[in-house]
Amino acid sequence: DIQMTQSPSSLSASVGDRVTITCQASQDISDYLNWYQQKPGKAPKLLIYDASKLETGVPSRFSGSGSGTDFTFTISSLQPEDTATYYCQQNDDLVYTFGQGTKVEIK
């Protein structure tokens, strides 16, 4: 099975900061990489699919990049409502896997 290694596990940043999360796949997954946001007590929400495509209705401050094994998720200007845990997930293999998650807090 494909393993996804996500880092950091948590971060604290100020409003307006640029925030970057990385995700590494254990093998080439092309661009079959998605990013989700989960707020406490809520279901996850798809933000980015196919590594870099913004889901409809998602603010443009969220972006993704990468292909193959190395991927990056960026919030260009952190907002208070972005406090959440973010997960990468591969859907290249029919056995999907998630990264461990990154908890983003406001400093």
Add this chain to the structure above:
Amino acid sequence: EVQLVESGGGLVQPGGSLRLSCAASGFTFSTYAMNWVRQAPGKGLEWVSTINPPGSSAYYADSVKGRFTISRDNSKNTVSLQMNSLRAEDTAVYYCAKGSLLNDWGQGTLITVSS
């Protein structure tokens, strides 16, 4: 508007069985793969199972293979998860999610496996 509503959660003893259901509306159910994803208390997301649109192929995480069975009824717009031989480590909120991109999720249903 897409709606996914899970039901069937509750408390079950180790070794017991439970069947979860997810009622879907607001999209053409028969054209989408459907998934179950779970989240243990305070932990991350874990993909559990996927079933293809016609229901002819199913895929499972190693942690549930041989114990859980996913199925769907395209005439009733429902997807189910039959869970047997439940263990304490199966305790989690179980979500159903739509499509290969998991772009819509239900609210989740809590399964607690405990004596």
